[in-house]
Amino acid sequence: MVDAEGRPIRMDEVAEGEVRMGYLGEDVVLIMREGTAFRAWSAVCTHMACTVRWLAGERQFACHCHGARFNEKGDVARGPATAPLQRMGVRVRDGKFYGA
């Protein structure tokens, strides 16, 4: 998983409860640390395929295109989206993230 500049994102760069965004191949992915585990979602809004953003203050993912919101588990918090964010499988090797 790499950032916008193509630099690999290392697991120690993702702080507890923080969300990082990066590319896994062509997919834009969100990754969140929970203790020693990591949770990852596709950043593609399930409504109309825009990329969601993490609002740290509200602990929600927001889509700026049509206003959908998702909670920190990726479930729908507000429409018009009806399906949760798609979970992605990632594995950590040498401190870097790779697709599962």
Next chain:
Amino acid sequence: MEPEGGRKSRVGRWLAERFSHSSVREFLCHTLSMRRSLSATGYLLLVVLVMQVLGGALLLVYYKPTVAGAYESVGALNAEVSGGWLVRQMHAWGAQVLVVLIMVYQVRDLFLGHYRKPRELVWITGCLVAGVLLLEAYTGFVLRWDDRAYWGAVIGTEFVHKLPWIGPWISQMVRGGLHVGEATLGRFFAAHVAFLPMMLLVGGVAHGLLSGYWQVNGRSEQRGRDAPEDGVVNRPRPERAFLLLGGFYAVLILLVLLAHVWPQTLGPRADPMGVPENIKPPWYFLPVYHLMSTTSPWIAAVLSGLVLVLAIGWPFVERTDESNTTARRRLLLLAFVVLVIWAGLGVAGYVSNPLR
């Protein structure tokens, strides 16, 4: 003895045989005397369309249809090419003006009843031309490849993707893969400069020919009924030439003014990682945008489809007798209400803020 026309060159004789003074005069008289040969809106549409083709050809010289080059080439057109910003602005505004004009043109025909038997095909080809013009404006909007353009392409193709059965297939074909990127831009470019203009040409010519055919037909019917004198019908109307010239300059001045007063600025570079705040589509897609924001893509697709089918099939819905004005008024009121609701959705989409 010198043969007749011996002083003229061969080219001159060839032209004289085909285009005699009297035949050209007759043609001009006929054209200038036709009161409804081309409505004012139709004429302005044609003027802007020709300007769009010329402006688009100039833009083609500098535009690079690649993800790496599109945004930079549009930026360079604005900043480095002499007069480039004006050509681009006039082209961008010309597209908006075209959409307005085709809407006015079709709404005018709707309320004047120009879809009624035997003119159904005139109306239907008009609707198809309107649809192609919308697609032409949309594909052109995407070509600048800034953030609004990129997300416009994402949402537009995703909307198609949500259509039942063939939606995913069409969407993948338009995107050139699963994601919006290099292949998508190439396809939008090809559609904008080749496929859609060809469709526009075919549709526009068909519409013009059908429209002209029924005008001539209508005139001969009128001649049979209350035959006006030939001299009256074919009276030259040179003042019409001034009106046509005036219309051309009015459009030119309008586009230059719009380009100066409200330039359509290039947004930040497209970033697949971030959607800008309060992003909105071009105004002509605002009703669909608002439906998508407040309902679901399915409902937006079904309602848009219904409006489209109702528009194209209108001549077969409103088939009341000429004498039955009450029934006709009711149906036209229905069309008016649909138009007002659609415009209302557009206004609601414009003022809405999805982040609230």
